[in-house]
Amino acid sequence: MRATFRNLVDTLNVAAFVRDRHDHAISVLRWALILLPMAALVGTLCAAFLLSLDTVTRLRFASPWLLYLLPVGGFVVGLLYHLTGRSVEGGNNLIVEQIHEPGGGVPLRMAPLIFFGTVVTHLFGGSAGREGTAVQLGGSLASGFGRALRLDAGGTRILLMTGIAAGFGAVFGTPIAGAVFALEVLAIGRVEYSALVPCLVAALVGDWTCLAWGIHHGVYPIGASIPVDALLVTEAGVAGIIFGLVGLAFAEANHLVGGWLKRIVPYGPLRPVIGGVFVIALVFLFGTRDYLGLGVLAARPDSLTIASFFGPDTHPWSWAIKLLFTVVTLGAGFKGGEVTPLFFIGAALGNALAPFLGVPTGLFAAIGFVAVFAGAANTPLACTFMGIELFGAGYAVPIAVACFVAYLCSGHNGIYLSQRVAIPKVPANGLAPNATLRETRTRCTALRAQNRVP
Missing domain, CATH: 1.10.3080.10 (Clc chloride channel)
Structure with a gap:
């Protein structure tokens, strides 16, 4: 039985x-x-x-x-x-x-x-x-x-x-x-x-x-390789702080310009008109068209593109100029996206930081390429994998360190305001469970206004 x-x-x-x-x-x-x-x-x-x-x-x-x-x-x-x-x-x-x-x-x-x-x-x-x-x-x-x-x-x-x-x-x-x-x-x-x-x-x-369909993506050679040691990883971490702060500045500037234009110009179709005029003015102010468009194709052999920052020449302020052009464009309501400009900004910033840290320009252009995006989008894992797919696994450790540090340093802000805060990066008083970044920004703005009241 x-x-x-x-x-x-x-x-x-x-x-x-x-x-x-x-x-x-x-x-x-x-x-x-x-x-x-x-x-x-x-x-x-x-x-x-x-x-x-x-x-x-x-x-x-x-x-x-x-x-x-x-x-x-x-x-x-x-x-x-x-x-x-x-x-x-x-x-x-x-x-x-x-x-x-x-x-x-x-x-x-x-x-x-x-x-x-x-x-x-x-x-x-x-x-x-x-x-x-x-x-x-x-x-x-x-x-x-x-x-x-x-x-x-x-x-x-x-x-x-x-x-x-x-x-x-x-x-x-x-x-x-x-x-x-x-x-x-x-x-x-x-x-x-x-x-x-x-x-x-x-x-x-x-x-x-x-x-x-025959589409080919850009290739960005890093150049001469160097050993991945504790010093290089530390330098990547230090640079990651700057990458994260610039990613934060980009996101915040984009939201501020967009919000300001919506307040002063209620009629939506007029906002890109104002933005377009400002972009044209910036072209005349800086005397170059290198910061228009995606930044992946060159009008002339000496034009700046993302690939330019992987070369030996240093361009100290290109990252800031591209940031300005992009914030004006997107804040005014033009369509596209933030990521490729962030690649440009990140590569240019890595190019500018490399001489100060005594590291190869191409390597830190590659790290900045993904790390600024990691800070602005709050996606360090995706950006680490992107760095490995684009630049190889040899520098996976400094890429990961820079991306994760940038993520931590960019705060509870980002380019996607519907993103939610499931687990805060750092303890934050008054942060509601699963609050969106939009709600977090609104709360911070209200607190700042309250603190300014005598």
């Missing part, structure tokens, strides 16, 4: 095991049928987007007078968003909000609006990036897939994260960083492991699709 009962239990355990594996296999197949076409479509759109940016940038080089139409282009895009795109003006923040609290979803019209708006920005010379467009393309298409397939809130949440991963991985050619970025960007101090495998699959497929 006892043996019969034991055999029955063993049979039930085997049946349960087989049933679990069957359900798991069906779930994997179901997600593969969703993710593969979605990520491939995102990769295709990112390839078209990158090709478009390359085309309009070269057109701007060939026709310098296009710069003077920047205010006009800004007005057209601003008016288009004002008439048809108010629900998607939140951009990346809207996608992050929908992942945290799924609601109305991300409208599909976000994709063509951000594509067109970013291309116009770069055609006329605005200093902006491309990650915002890639992430919004991915998020918009992922949300569309979720609605078409009638996924529940949990499934939609995961699909939105995979859209971010596919767009980020495709546009920069860094699929591991893209996957980790999608998991890490949602909340400070917490990584969303629930979507780990789907995000990696989406990032890989998005990147491979983009490459299959």
Whole structure:
């Protein structure tokens, strides 16, 4: 009798095991049928987007007078968003909000609006990036897939994260960083492991699709190698403090300029007009166009690009000038993103710091490239993986140290105000659980105002 009962239990355990594996296999197949076409479509759109940016940038080089139409282009895009795109003006923040609290979803019209708006920005010379467009393309298409397939809130949440991963991985050619970025960007101090495998699959497929269309990403050689010792790691940590503070300054300046313009110019389409005029004025003030656009292509052999900062020449203030151009452009409402300008700022800052620290210029340009972004976006893990993917694993330790120190030094602020504070970087009095960076900034502003009252 006892043996019969034991055999029955063993049979039930085997049946349960087989049933679990069957359900798991069906779930994997179901997600593969969703993710593969979605990520491939995102990769295709990112390839078209990158090709478009390359085309309009070269057109701007060939026709310098296009710069003077920047205010006009800004007005057209601003008016288009004002008439048809108010629900998607939140951009990346809207996608992050929908992942945290799924609601109305991300409208599909976000994709063509951000594509067109970013291309116009770069055609006329605005200093902006491309990650915002890639992430919004991915998020918009992922949300569309979720609605078409009638996924529940949990499934939609995961699909939105995979859209971010596919767009980020495709546009920069860094699929591991893209996957980790999608998991890490949602909340400070917490990584969303629930979507780990789907995000990696989406990032890989998005990147491979983009490459299959013939897109090539920039290569930044570090140059002569030096041993990774305690001194180099310490120097990377010291530089990481500066990288983090500059990332903080960039994020705060961007929010301040944007908020100030919204207060004094309530009508949205006019804000890019004012920003465009200021960008043109900055070109005449500094006597150069090197700080327009992405900063990855050169109009002349002696023009400054991101690659320039990996060479032997030192450019002490290029990081600050690019920061100014970008803050004016993005704060005024031009479309694009912050990340590629942050790469420019970080590489230029690393280039400027290298002589003071007695380290190779190319190495610290590479470290600054990712560390300033880590501080501004609060994504040290993703930026560490990006550094390894772009520059090799030989300098993984100083890259990681700089990224994590920059993250700690940038405070509870960042370029994505819908990001939440899951685990504070340092103890913070009065910080509500899972408060967004927007709420944190509002609280800090109120406290400063209260302390100024006699």
